[in-house]
Amino acid sequence: MKPESPALLRHYIGGEFVASAATFDNLCPVDGRLLSRVSEADRATVESAVAAARRALSGPWGKMSVQQRAAMLHKIADGIEARFDEFVAAEVGDTGRPVHQARSLDIARAITNFRTFADLAACANSDAFETPTADGAGALNYTVRKPLGVVGIISPWNLPLLLLTWKVAPALACGNAVVAKPSEESPASATLLAEVMCHAGVPPGVFNLVHGRGADSAGQFLTQSTGIDALTFTGESRTGSTIMKAVADGVKEVSFELGGKNAAVVFADADFDAAVAGVVRSSFTNSGQVCLCSERVYVQRPIYEKFVAAIKEKVHALRIGFPDEAEVDMGPLISRGHRDKVLSYYRLAVEEGATVVAGGGVPVFGDARDQGAYVQPTVWTGLPDNARCNTEEIFGPVCHIAPFDDEEEIIGRVNDSKYGLACALWTTNLSRAHRVARRIHVGLVWVNTWYLRDLRTPFGGVKLSGLGREGGRYSLDFYSDVANICIKL
Ligand SMILES: NC(=O)c1ccc[n+]([C@@H]2O[C@H](COP(=O)([O-])OP(=O)(O)OC[C@H]3O[C@@H](n4cnc5c(N)ncnc54)[C@H](O)[C@@H]3O)[C@@H](O)[C@H]2O)c1
Numbered sequence: 001m002k003p004e005s006p007a008l009l010r011h012y013i014g015g016e017f018v019a020s021a022a023t024f025d026n027l028c029p030v031d032g033r034l035l036s037r038v039s040e041a042d043r044a045t046v047e048s049a050v051a052a053a054r055r056a057l058s059g060p061w062g063k064m065s066v067q068q069r070a071a072m073l074h075k076i077a078d079g080i081e082a083r084f085d086e087f088v089a090a091e092v093g094d095t096g097r098p099v100h101q102a103r104s105l106d107i108a109r110a111i112t113n114f115r116t117f118a119d120l121a122a123c124a125n126s127d128a129f130e131t132p133t134a135d136g137a138g139a140l141n142y143t144v145r146k147p148l149g150v151v152g153i154i155s156p157w158n159l160p161l162l163l164l165t166w167k168v169a170p171a172l173a174c175g176n177a178v179v180a181k182p183s184e185e186s187p188a189s190a191t192l193l194a195e196v197m198c199h200a201g202v203p204p205g206v207f208n209l210v211h212g213r214g215a216d217s218a219g220q221f222l223t224q225s226t227g228i229d230a231l232t233f234t235g236e237s238r239t240g241s242t243i244m245k246a247v248a249d250g251v252k253e254v255s256f257e258l259g260g261k262n263a264a265v266v267f268a269d270a271d272f273d274a275a276v277a278g279v280v281r282s283s284f285t286n287s288g289q290v291c292l293c294s295e296r297v298y299v300q301r302p303i304y305e306k307f308v309a310a311i312k313e314k315v316h317a318l319r320i321g322f323p324d325e326a327e328v329d330m331g332p333l334i335s336r337g338h339r340d341k342v343l344s345y346y347r348l349a350v351e352e353g354a355t356v357v358a359g360g361g362v363p364v365f366g367d368a369r370d371q372g373a374y375v376q377p378t379v380w381t382g383l384p385d386n387a388r389c390n391t392e393e394i395f396g397p398v399c400h401i402a403p404f405d406d407e408e409e410i411i412g413r414v415n416d417s418k419y420g421l422a423c424a425l426w427t428t429n430l431s432r433a434h435r436v437a438r439r440i441h442v443g444l445v446w447v448n449t450w451y452l453r454d455l456r457t458p459f460g461g462v463k464l465s466g467l468g469r470e471g472g473r474y475s476l477d478f479y480s481d482v483a484n485i486c487i488k489l
């Protein structure tokens with residue numbers, strides 16, 4: 001029987017699904033099979049999406065109150081909920097992640113993103129100041145939030161729907177119209193989101209979706225469009241730098257959530273078992289493809305050897321499997337291309353003198369997964385802090401474990417990085433927790449936990465890890481312009 005021709009994923013522009021003559025293949029990282037063909041937007045297509053967004057701002061969307069927009073965001077969340085299993089299947093197909101993760105994290109958080117920013121925007125207060133004046137009558141100053149206008153959104157493949165909606169939700173809550181460009185590696189859930197937007201009655205042009213790659217493709221064309229008012233981007237630091245140059249002439253507002261080379265620091269007084277479990281989670285979740293993952297692990301010397309042995313045992317026990325296996329811990333990397341990058345670091349580590357405590361290669365399954373993008377979860381010791389494997393973001397299931405002696409030493413070593421996104425500290429000493437956390441030069445510190453999220457908190461990094469903060473009112477501040485009005489009484 002002739003195999004079904006793969007689906008064609010289309011753009012969503014001005015409320016219509018639009019195909020392009022140019023397409024690219026979307027492959028499944030579990031077994032390499034062709035999942036779908038994807039329309040690739042040219043510059044004209046991207047510009048038509050930007051124009052549709054501009055038109056939407058002067059339509060019914062631009063006249064809606066924040067309460068009406070909040071209600072629309074809840075309808076979008078309802079729509080994702082109604083098609084929850086389809087979104088799970090789309091995300092798992094594109095990324096190969098465990099089904100249980102897609103259900104509990106990726107799709108669940110997309111729904112939460114819309115509901116959280118609906119409520120935050122609807123309840124956001126403005127500022128007001130009574131100002132005394134020489135004539136005694138005084139003046140009243142108050143602020144109003146206005147949408148930026150057309151916001152370009154470019155998102156990565158590692159948590160596709162979570163990170164796309166992390167930006168779409170507040171952008172829409174603040175009254176903007178958006179043109180979103182998801183990663184070429186993960187087009188499926190974004191396309192489903194467009195269907196939900198359409199069904200929810202989001203006015204045409206408010207949410208536009210264009211598919212394509214980065215350089216010389218839809219991503220670059222979006223950043224170069226003079227029709228966008230702001231650009232929010234999540235991805236590699238070097239891509240962020242390229243995008244910053246592209247938008248500089250127009251002095252566009254940017255929000256960047258970029259790369260990291262995060263540390264986990266385990267003090268001798270930590271709850272040992274909790275720290276072991278926590279580091280396994282923070283180094284190997286999503287096959288290490290989370291910007292917050294700990295690729296640098298530092299363990300205080302008295303427990304170092306015991307800790308390495310414990311991590312080795314846990315990593316050897318990690319179940320690498322098909323997405324739908326109930327107990328699977330780890331799936332493949334996103335693509336053969338990304339696997340080549342991670343394997344190049346596996347080789348480099350040995351060249352740099354690492355001891356390979358666990359992993360270091362490619363698992364052999366003897367089934368379809370051998371055509372996928374799997375790698376072994378890997379643990380190294382023995383490298384100096386300045387080794388490339390200890391300074392460059394690998395973005396795979398790997399960590400290096402090094403001993404340290406005291407607080408001053410470890411604070412200096414953790415901060416000696418061109419990145420500054422996140423850090424996980426493990427200690428039962430409360431004073432030490434507060435003291436050290438404040439001195440780590442990152443945007444996010446977790447103590448005795450990792451990736452515990454409260455969406456009202458600021459999220460973002462320093463140095464090469466990003467520009468700006470999103471989350472809670474920080475998102476409202478980025479996705480709206482605040483104007484001050486002064487009334488002479
Ligand atoms: N800080 C955070 O919150 C955060 C979250 C997730 C991922 N990340 C980072 O993202 C990276 C992994 O994601 P990735 O591989 O998709 O990143 P990437 O930079 O390769 O691509 C991200 C997005 O940018 C687009 N793009 C690429 N080049 C472009 C260009 N020249 N102009 C415009 N768009 C372009 C891509 O098509 C994709 O949609 C890692 O470095 C990770 O640390 C950071």
Ligand SMILES: O=C/C=C/C=C(\O)C(=O)O
Pocket residue numbers: 158159163166289290291292453459
């Ligand atoms: O890979 C990076 C993960 C980013 C996560 C978030 O932005 C979030 O949880 O809101």
